[in-house]
Amino acid sequence: MTAYRDGATVVVLVPASMSRAEEQRHVDALVARLLAREARARARGGDDELMTRAKELLRQHLVPQVGRVLPPTRVTWVGNQRRRWGSCTPTDRTIRLSDRLRPMPAWVRDYVLLHELVHLVEPGHTPRFHALLAAYADADRARGYLEGYADAARLEIGPEPDDGPDDGPDDEPDDGPEERGPGR
Incomplete structure (x- = not known):
């Protein structure tokens, strides 16, 4: 599972075997982690x-x-x-x-x-x-x-x-x- 940016789009990759509930929980966590990492990068010089x-x-x-x-x-x-x-x-x-x-x-x-x-x-x-x-x-x-x-x-x-x-x-x-x- 991973999340990354492709231009302005956030791309999240998750296994196809996940249930919708698991997928949503993981997607939310991955996107939050990506946004936090980007915020830290902006704060410290990107x-x-x-x-x-x-x-x-x-x-x-x-x-x-x-x-x-x-x-x-x-x-x-x-x-x-x-x-x-x-x-x-x-x-x-x-x-x-x-x-x-x-x-x-x-x-x-x-x-x-x-x-x-x-x-x-x-x-x-x-x-x-x-x-x-x-x-x-x-x-x-x-x-x-x-x-x-x-x-x-x-x-x-x-x-x-x-x-x-x-x-x-x-x-x-x-x-x-x-x-x-x-x-x-």
């Missing part, structure tokens, strides 16, 4: 602010190193990334940042966003990728912050049952900083 920041980071950090760089087509906050801080799909130039980054310092959010932007130039975690990312003055500091944050979170909740990679669109190899090893 996707438009992320796109603006992405373009600034491109101009400041990547254009001087590689010349002209096409900006991402979309940069969004997402709530479904529990093991990654961000992910990028270079083929369609989309970037997703975990909403867990929202309360973190701006220089940490910038590092993760820049990490994903570098994937638009260099899809894999190659030596060139690391050289481009190393130009960000706070890269080591931000990686340390994220590693410390992830370690503290694991101490609070304990290790996940399966600490291996997940199968799914946001956990493909080389698509973003992971909690266990950002920037590697």
